[in-house]
Amino acid sequence: xxxxxxxxxxxxxxxxxxxxxxxxxxxxxxxxxxxxxxxxxxxxxxxxxxxxxxxxxxxxxxxxxxxxxxxxxxxxxxxxxxxxxxxxxxxxxxxxxxxxxxxxxxxxxxxxxxxxxxxxxxxxxxxxxxxxxxxxxxxxxxxxxxxxxxxxxxxxxxxxxxxxxxxxxxxxxxxxxxxxxxxxxxxxxxxxxxxxxxxxxxxxxxxxxxxxxxxxxxxxxxxxxxxxxxxxxxxxxxxxxxxxxxxxxxxxxxxxxxxxxxxxxxxxxxxxxxxxxxxxxxxxxxxxxxxxxxxxxxxxxxxxxxxxxxxxxxxxxxxxxxxxxxxxxxxxxxxxxxxxxxxxxxxxxxxxxxxxxxxxxxxxxxxxxxxxxxxxxxxxxxxxxxxxxxxxxxxxxxxxxxxxxxxxxxxxxxxxxxxxxxxxxxxxxxxxxxxxxxxxxxxxxxxxxxxxxxxxxxxxxxxxxxxxxxxxx
Amino acid sequence: xxxxxxxxxxxxxxxxxxxxxxxxxxxxxxxxxxxxxxxxxxxxxxxxxxxxxxxxxxxxxxxxxxxxxxxxxxxxxxxxxxxxxxxxxxxxxxxxxxxxxxxxxxxxxxxxxxxxxxxxxxxxxxxxxxxxxxxxxxxxxxxxxxxxxxxxxxxxxxxxxxxxxxxxxxxxxxxxxxxxxxxxxxxxxxxxxxxxxxxxxxxxxxxxxxxxxxxxxxxxxxxxxxxxxxxxxxxxxxxxxxx
Ligand code: SF4
Ligand code: FES
Numbered sequence: 001x002x003x004x005x006x007x008x009x010x011x012x013x014x015x016x017x018x019x020x021x022x023x024x025x026x027x028x029x030x031x032x033x034x035x036x037x038x039x040x041x042x043x044x045x046x047x048x049x050x051x052x053x054x055x056x057x058x059x060x061x062x063x064x065x066x067x068x069x070x071x072x073x074x075x076x077x078x079x080x081x082x083x084x085x086x087x088x089x090x091x092x093x094x095x096x097x098x099x100x101x102x103x104x105x106x107x108x109x110x111x112x113x114x115x116x117x118x119x120x121x122x123x124x125x126x127x128x129x130x131x132x133x134x135x136x137x138x139x140x141x142x143x144x145x146x147x148x149x150x151x152x153x154x155x156x157x158x159x160x161x162x163x164x165x166x167x168x169x170x171x172x173x174x175x176x177x178x179x180x181x182x183x184x185x186x187x188x189x190x191x192x193x194x195x196x197x198x199x200x201x202x203x204x205x206x207x208x209x210x211x212x213x214x215x216x217x218x219x220x221x222x223x224x225x226x227x228x229x230x231x232x233x234x235x236x237x238x239x240x241x242x243x244x245x246x247x248x249x250x251x252x253x254x255x256x257x258x259x260x261x262x263x264x265x266x267x268x269x270x271x272x273x274x275x276x277x278x279x280x281x282x283x284x285x286x287x288x289x290x291x292x293x294x295x296x297x298x299x300x301x302x303x304x305x306x307x308x309x310x311x312x313x314x315x316x317x318x319x320x321x322x323x324x325x326x327x328x329x330x331x332x333x334x335x336x337x338x339x340x341x342x343x344x345x346x347x348x349x350x351x352x353x354x355x356x357x358x359x360x361x362x363x364x365x366x367x368x369x370x371x372x373x374x375x376x377x378x379x380x381x382x383x384x385x386x387x388x389x390x391x392x393x394x395x396x397x398x399x400x401x402x403x404x405x406x407x408x409x410x411x412x413x414x415x416x417x418x419x420x421x422x423x424x425x426x427x428x429x430x431x432x433x434x435x436x437x438x439x440x441x442x443x444x445x446x447x448x449x450x451x452x453x454x455x456x457x458x459x460x461x462x463x464x465x466x467x468x469x470x471x472x473x
Numbered sequence: 474x475x476x477x478x479x480x481x482x483x484x485x486x487x488x489x490x491x492x493x494x495x496x497x498x499x500x501x502x503x504x505x506x507x508x509x510x511x512x513x514x515x516x517x518x519x520x521x522x523x524x525x526x527x528x529x530x531x532x533x534x535x536x537x538x539x540x541x542x543x544x545x546x547x548x549x550x551x552x553x554x555x556x557x558x559x560x561x562x563x564x565x566x567x568x569x570x571x572x573x574x575x576x577x578x579x580x581x582x583x584x585x586x587x588x589x590x591x592x593x594x595x596x597x598x599x600x601x602x603x604x605x606x607x608x609x610x611x612x613x614x615x616x617x618x619x620x621x622x623x624x625x626x627x628x629x630x631x632x633x634x635x636x637x638x639x640x641x642x643x644x645x646x647x648x649x650x651x652x653x654x655x656x657x658x659x660x661x662x663x664x665x666x667x668x669x670x671x672x673x674x675x676x677x678x679x680x681x682x683x684x685x686x687x688x689x690x691x692x693x694x695x696x697x698x699x700x701x702x703x704x705x706x707x708x709x710x711x712x713x714x715x716x
Contacts, residue, residue, distance in 0.1 A: 050614050050622075056692030057580045166692035174694070361689060363617075389614045389665075390688075 019433065021416050029420055032413035033271055034405070034437070043395045051077055051364070051390040056166035058382065058397070067100035067155060068375030068400075070168045071237065072382040077170020079258070079369030080386055081362040088355035089172035094237045095347060096158045096167070097373060098340040101236060102192075103151025104376035105293070105333040105340075108441040109199065110144025113330055116438075117206050121213075121431050128431075140202070143195040147337070150192045154344070157181040172359035182348055189345055193307075196338040200311055203331055210327065216418045217436050218326025218411030221246030223279050223289035224298040225403070227374050228253075232301030234308075234339060236374040242299045243279060243289065248321025250299075252281075257372035260381050264398060277403045288406040291378025292440065293332035298322040305342030311335045326411050329439045364390045375400050377441055401442040411436045479550040494541040494552055495523055505554050506563060506592055508681055509629035510542045513706025514638045518543040519629055521566055522592065526553040538562070564596045572603040573652065574610060575624040576682075583683030584693040589627060606652065613658075615665030618688055619677055623655055626684040632656060632676035639705065644670040656684075678702045 024030040042061050049057060055073040059066035071093055078085055085093075115128045118136055127135075134141040157177055159167040167174050207214070227235040228242045241255040243263070255263060265280040265287065279287030289295075298319075303309045315335060318328060347353070364386060371382040378400030385394040415436045419429040475490045481503055488497040493516070498505050509520040523541040528551035536553070553559070570576075570589065578584050610623035633645040633656065644667050648657045658667035677685050678697050686695050708714055 048612055050612060050620060050688070052689050052691050053580060053582065060579060166694070169689075169691045174691075391612060391614060 019412055021412075021420070023420075027422065029413060029417045032409055032416055034409045034412050043397055046392050046395045049392050051080060051384065051386050051392060052170060053166075054382075054384065054392065055168055055170075059166065061397075061399075065100060065104055065375050065377065067096055067159075068373055068377075068380050069382070070166070071097055071373040072371040072375075072380045074168035074170055074173075075371030075373060076369040076382040076384045077371070079371065080364060080366050080384065080390070081170050081360070082365035083171050083360040083362045085172045085360055086355065086357040088176065088352045089168075089358045089360075090238075091347060091350055091352050092158060092173050092176060092358070093168055095344065095353075096155055097237050098344050098347075099151045099154030099158075101151070101340045101374075101376050102337055103148045103155065104441075105337050106144055106148035106151060108376075108438075109330060109333050109337075110141065110148070112441075113435070113438055114140070114144065116431075116435050117203070117210070117330075121435060122428060140198070143191075143198065147192050147195045150188050153188075154185065157184075169359065171361055174359070176356065176358060177353060179354070182353070185344065186348055189341065193338070193341050193345075196334060196341055197307070199334045200331075200338065203334060204314075213432070213435070214325045214327040216414055217432075217439055218407060218414060219324055220410060220414065221324055222407055223251065223282075223287065224295035224322060225279075225289045225291050225379055226296040226299040227257075227372065227379060228300050229304075234296060234300040234303040236296075236340075238373075241372075241379070244299050244322055246319075246322045246324045248298070248319070257381065258370040260370060260372070260383070260398065264381075264403075266398070272405075274402050274405055275398075276405050277398055278406065285406055288410070289403065290326070290407045291400050291403045292329060293336050293376075294323065294326065294329045295378060296374065297332045297335060303339045305339055305346070308335055308339035308342055311338060326407065326436070326439045329441065333441070364388060377401055378403055401440070404440050404442065408437060408440055408442065411439070477546050477548045477550075479546055479548070479552060481552045482554055488546045490546075492546050494525055494539070494544050494546060494550075497546055498525075498541060498552075498554060503554055505541050506595055507542060508588060508592060508627065509631060511631045511634065511679055512703055513710065514631070514634040516542040517630055517634070520570075520627070522563055524559055524562055524566075526556055526559060527551070528553070560596070564598055567593050567596050567598050568601045568603055570627050571598070571601050572605050573608075574626065575605075575607060577624075580692055581625065581683040582686045582690045582692060582695040583625070586693070586696045587683060588681035608652075613664050614688055615663040616667075616670070616672070616688075617665070618672055619664070619674065619685060620688050621656065621658075621664060621685050622683065624684075625682045626656055627682060628654055628656070629681060630656070631679040631681065632685055635675040635679040635702070639709065640671060640673050640675050642669050642671050642673070645676060675702065675705075 020033050021029060022031045042058070046054060046057055054077060055070045058069040058073045061069050111130045115130060115133045119128050119132055130141065158175070160175070223243050223245055225241060225243050227239045229235045229239045240253065241257055242253040243251050245251050252263060263280050265278050265284060266275040267278060267284040268275055276284065278284045279289050281287070297312060297315060303312050312335060315323060315331060367388070368385050373380055380400055381398040383396040384392055387393055412433055415432050416429070419426070419432055476487050477490060478485060478487045479497070481498055481501065484501065484503070486497050486501045495505055495507065495510065505523050505525065507523045510516055510523065518540040521540055524538050525541045526536040527539055529536050571593070576589065578590055581587065584590070612620065612622045612624070614620035628647065630647060633647060636645045637643040644658050646657055647654055648661055649655055658664045659669055664670065677687060678699055678701060683695055
C-alpha cells in the first residue's frame with residue numbers, strides 16, 4: 001500500500017496548485033506531482049476574436065506579467081500582418097519589457113524570497129514576510145520596494161496611468177514617452193543600480209549559509225532554453241533560441257522561434273491540466289529543460305553591459321558549464337535586474353525614442369504567426385492561426401511556468417526526499433517545499449500574491465485512506 | 474405653433490407642440506438616460522431606458538410608464554423622471570442588456586468610450602442579477618475597414634437608422650425576433666459582400682457600444698467623435714448645404 005501526502009495551497013483566484021507526495025510501503029518518497037493552474041480555457045475563448053484584440057485579451061491571462069503576453073501577442077500579430085515594426089516601437093517595446101523584468105524580479109526577490117533568506121527558513125511563518133523583513137532590515141526592504149516601483153513606473157509611462165492592457169498592437173505600439181519621463185527614469189537610475197548591486201552582494205554573502213539548500217533545491221541536470229541575440233548576447237525580446245545542456249554545451253542554436261513545434265514537444269499527463277513541454281529530439285521526459293533567469297544566464301554568451309557581465313562571470317563559477325541548482329534562480333534574477341537597469345541606461349540616449357512613427361498598418365498577409373518574448377519567468381510563445389480576414393482560428397500558448405513544470409516536479413521530489421522523515425509533516429519541510437517552488441517564481445497567485453507564505457494544506461493519508469496527520473496554515 | 478405647459482419633476486416647463494418629453498426635459502436641463510435615441514434620426518423607443526412616469530391624476534389608477542423619446546407632450550401633463558420605481562426599472566433594463574449578450578468590458582474595443590458602460594454606471598449597476606444567456610455570437614470582419622461583433626450589440630438600431638435616413642443606403646436591418654434578433658447587412662450577406670454599403674462609416678460613429686468598430690482597433694481604442702455625426706445631421710436638417 002502506498003501513502004499519499006497532499007499539499008493543497010488554497011488560492012484566492014480560480015485555478016489552483018496542489019502538490020501530492022506519494023510514499024511507497026517503506027515510507028520513502030516514490031513520486032511527486034505538482035499540478036499547476038489551467039491555461040487552456042484562454043486558448044479556447046480567443047477563437048473567433050479579431051487578431052487586433054489578442055494583445056488585450058491575452059494580457060489578462062496573468063495579473064502579474066501582463067506585459068509579457070502583450071508583447072508576445074503583438075509580435076505574433078506583426079508576423080501575420082507581415083510588417084516590420086517601426087524602430088521606435090521596437091525600442092519602446094524593449095523598454096517596457098525591461099521595466100517588467102525589473103518589477104517582477106524585484107517582487108520575487110525582495111517581497112517573496114528575501115524574507116526566507118534574511119529571517120531564515122525556520123523562522124516563524126507569521127513573521128516571515130515583507131513586513132517581517134521591513135522590521136528586520138528596513139533599508140533593504142524599502143530599497144526593494146522602490147526598485148519594483150521603478151519598473152512599474154516605466155510600464156505606466158508607456159502604457160498609461162491605468163496600465164493599458166493593449167499598448168502594444170500588431171504592427172507597433174500606441175504611444176511614446178514624454179521628455180519628462182526620460183528625465184524621471186534618468187534621475188532614478190543611480191539609486192536602483194545601487195539597490196541591485198547591494199542585493200547581489202547580500203545574496204553572495206548568504207551563499208555559505210545556504211549550501212544545503214543549493215545542493216537539494218532542484219539541483220539536477222536539464223537542458224536550458226532562452227533567446228539570445230545574433231552573437232549569443234543575453235536577450236529578452238527578440239533573437240533566436242538556443243538550448244544548452246548542463247555541461248554548458250550548446251546543443252542547438254539559431255533556432256527560429258517560428259519553428260518551435262519542431263523542437264518543443266508538449267506532453268500531456270492525465271493528472272494535470274498543464275502540458276509538459278520537452279525538447280523534442282530527446283523525447284519525453286528526458287528532454288526536460290528549464291527556462292527563466294537561470295536558463296537565460298546559462299544560454300547567453302555574455303550580457304553586454306559591464307557590471308552585469310562581471311557578475312555573470314562570477315555566477316558561472318558556481319557550476320561546471322551551466323549552473324544547475326534551481327536555488328540560483330534567485331541569484332540569476334538579481335543579476336538580470338542589474339542587466340536590465342544598465343540596458344535601460346544605454347537606451348535613454350537613443351534618438352529613436354522620441355519618434356512619432358510607432359505603428360505599421362497592414363491587412364492580413366499571412367495566416368499564421370508565432371510571437372516569442374522572454375517573460376520574467378522564461379520564454380513565452382504565442383502561436384496564432386487566423387482566417388483570411390483576421391479572425392482567430394486557433395491559439396497555442398507555451399507559457400514559461402509550463403516549461404518549468406517538469407523541473408518543478410523534480411525539485412519538489414528532491415526536497416521531499418531529503419526532508420520527509422516518517423509520517424509527520426514538519427514545518428521545516430513545508431517551508432522548504434514552498435521555497436523550492438518559489439525559486440521558479442511560478443506565476444500562481446498562491447506563490448506571489450499571498451503575503452509571506454503560501455496557504456498550505458497538507459494531508460498525510462495512510463494505507464487505508466485514513467488521515468494520519470494534517471497541517472493547515 | 475401652440476405652446477404647451479407641463480410639469481416635469483415638479484418644475485413647470487413649456488414646450489412646442491410637436492416636442493417629445495425627452496426634448497423638453499433636455500432643454501430644461503433635466504437628465505433622462507437614453508441609449509437608442511440619437512439626435513438627428515427618428516426615435517423608435519427600442520431600449521426603454523428613457524421611461525418616465527406620467528401621473529394618472531387619480532389615486533386609484535397607477536401612474537403610466539412611457540418612453541420619453543417617443544411620447545409627445547400634452548397640456549397639463551405631470552411627469553416624473555427619477556422616481557424609485559423608475560430607477561429600479563432602469564437598472565433592471567441595463568442588467569437585462571448585459572445578460573443577453575457577451576459584454577466583456579476589459580477586453581472590448583470601446584472600453585472607456587461606451588454608452589452602455591456609462592449608463593451602467595449612471596444607474597448604479599454593480600452586478601447582474603439575471604443569469605447570463607451567453608449566446609454564441611458571430612464576429613464579421615469581412616468588410617475591409619470595419620467590423621461588427623454581435624456579442625456587443627444591444628439592438629438599439631442606431632446603425633440601421635443612420636444608414637437608412639442619413640446615408641440612404643439601408644445596408645443595415647434587423648433579422649429574427651426577440652432574443653434571436655440580429656443586425657444584418659443587406660440580405661444577411663457578410664458585410665464584405667453587402668453591395669449597398671458605401672463604406673461611409675456612419676454606423677461606426679452611431680454605435681453606442683463596441684459592436685461596430687474600425688478594424689485594427691484594439692482594447693479601448695474606439696474613441697468615436699460623435700460630433701462628426703451631429704455636424705452632419707444639423708447641416709442636413711437646416712439645409713446648410715443647399716444654396
Ligand atoms: S450594431 Fe451598434 S448601433 Fe447597431 S443595433 Fe447593435 S448596438 Fe445598435
Ligand atoms: S431612448 Fe427612448 S426608448 Fe431608447
